[in-house]
Amino acid sequence: MANPGYGKRTVPDAPAAVDFSHLPAREGYVAAYVHRLPEGAAMDVKSLAKVLPLFGQQAIRSALNFLSRAGHLHRVRGLAATGDGGTRWVFRTFWSSEARDSAWWARFLGGDAHEAVSTSEPAPTPAAPPAPETPRTVAYRALARLGRVEPRLALSDADCRDLVDLVVPWLERGATTVSLMQAVTSGLPDAIHAPRGFVARRLRDKLPPLDASTPASEPDAAEPRLLGRLMPECTECGVPGRVGAFVGGLCRGCRTVTPPGAAVRNDSAESVGRLPARLMLRRFAYDAAVPADRAVRDGDARCR
Numbered sequence: 001m002a003n004p005g006y007g008k009r010t011v012p013d014a015p016a017a018v019d020f021s022h023l024p025a026r027e028g029y030v031a032a033y034v035h036r037l038p039e040g041a042a043m044d045v046k047s048l049a050k051v052l053p054l055f056g057q058q059a060i061r062s063a064l065n066f067l068s069r070a071g072h073l074h075r076v077r078g079l080a081a082t083g084d085g086g087t088r089w090v091f092r093t094f095w096s097s098e099a100r101d102s103a104w105w106a107r108f109l110g111g112d113a114h115e116a117v118s119t120s121e122p123a124p125t126p127a128a129p130p131a132p133e134t135p136r137t138v139a140y141r142a143l144a145r146l147g148r149v150e151p152r153l154a155l156s157d158a159d160c161r162d163l164v165d166l167v168v169p170w171l172e173r174g175a176t177t178v179s180l181m182q183a184v185t186s187g188l189p190d191a192i193h194a195p196r197g198f199v200a201r202r203l204r205d206k207l208p209p210l211d212a213s214t215p216a217s218e219p220d221a222a223e224p225r226l227l228g229r230l231m232p233e234c235t236e237c238g239v240p241g242r243v244g245a246f247v248g249g250l251c252r253g254c255r256t257v258t259p260p261g262a263a264v265r266n267d268s269a270e271s272v273g274r275l276p277a278r279l280m281l282r283r284f285a286y287d288a289a290v291p292a293d294r295a296v297r298d299g300d301a302r303c304r
Contacts (some may be wrong), residue, residue, distance in 0.1 A: 001038075001040055001041055001042060001178045002040055002041060002042040002043070002044075002047075002222060004040075004091040004259070005088055005092075005224040006091055006092060007039075007041050007042055007043055007092065007093070008034070008037050008038075008039060008040060008041045008042075008043050008092075008093055008095055009039065009092050009093065009094045009095065010039060010095050010096075011094055011095065011096045011100075011108060012092075013273065014126065018032075018035055018097045020032050020035075023070070024066070025065075026055065026059065026063050027063045027067060027070075029052075029054070030048070030055070030060065030063040030064070030067070030224065031063075031067055031072060031097075032080070033048075033051075033052060033095050034048075034067075034073075034095060035095070036148065043059045043093040043095075043176055045057050045060050048060045048064075051149070052175075055128060064235065064236055065249075065250075067234055068235035068248060068249030068250065069106075069248035069249060069250065070099050070248070071094050071099035071100040071101055071102075071105070071248065072095065072096055072097070072098075072099055072100075073093055073094060073096065073233070073235070073249065074093070074094050074105050074109065074218065074232060074246075074249050075091065075092070075093050075094075075233050075235055075238075075259070076091070076092050076093075076094065076230040076231060076232050077089050077091050077092075077231050077240060078090055078092070078226045078227075078228070078229070078230040078231065078234055079226070079227045079228060080224035080225060080226050080227065081221075081224060081227055082224070083226045083281075086287040087227065090226075094108075094109075102244075102246065102247045102248060105246075105249075106233075106244040108155060108180070109230060109232050109243045110244070112171070112245040113198060119242055133170045135171045136164050136168060138171060138177065139163075139164045139167035139168050139170075139171060140160050140161065140164050141172065141177075142167060142177040142180055142181065143155055143160040143163055143164065143199070144160050145157070145177075146181070146184065146185070146199065147179070149181055149185055150185045150188065152183065152188060152192045152195065152196060153185065153188075153192065153195045153198070153199055155195055155196060155199065156196075156252075159195070159196040159199075162196070163196070164197060166200060166203040166204065166243055167180065167203060169207060170203070170208065171210050173207070173209070173210060174208070175208055183202065183206045184199055184202050184206075185201070186245060192235040212263045215273070217294050226235070229237065232246055233246070234249070234250055234251040234253075234254055235249040235250060236250055236251075237251065237253070237254055239251050239253070
């Protein structure tokens, strides 16, 4: 999982049926894995390469760029407030199991990434909030996901039901499913012949003490408060820009292909893009931090 405020975000109105068979084998494999990740999971290249042993970092980066051009993901950054009165940048990756065109992404991100503006379909009726899951349900779901995180610890339905009683005390003592996964899957031996017994032993031996619970209201575990709108950035080079300036998640410089053997000019897209990018980030931070009435007054005295 990524730090609070970072990681994966799923766009609304995702289709129920998901099929990535139309994608190349590598990209379809990465897309299927990313689709199964929970909200807030790490989406950076290094994290994905660690859990997908078939591909290295360069292959994962190429696959993500392909999925971005195909309309499945878009990276954004936003200025967030910190607990000490300062600000910091947070980075998120929005994921869509259905390929979306650049116009859809522009509308979605232009709406502050809360929902995509649609004039063709009426707004759906809000559904009733789901009932909270019981600790036993959460425990079963965590055990069932073990096989996805670590194939050597894949459990059957009967195994999960039998081990639920060992997981519930973890939840009662403040452990999260993420910390539970880390405790069970870290430092594994080369061969595991009995996953059920191995998981049961670790759940008993690594049960946290009663005073180790962490309140959910601690500032470092809370979702940071965003200041202003989110700013899209290029999937390839990370340069930020305004909504609608990207096609397939790529900036104009990364969409330009240099012919083989052509000399590299001094005014390449990367060199000329650094200064505007820095100025854009400074302006974005200023607009997010300065009160609206002051920003309006200052607008008369400087060129926008």
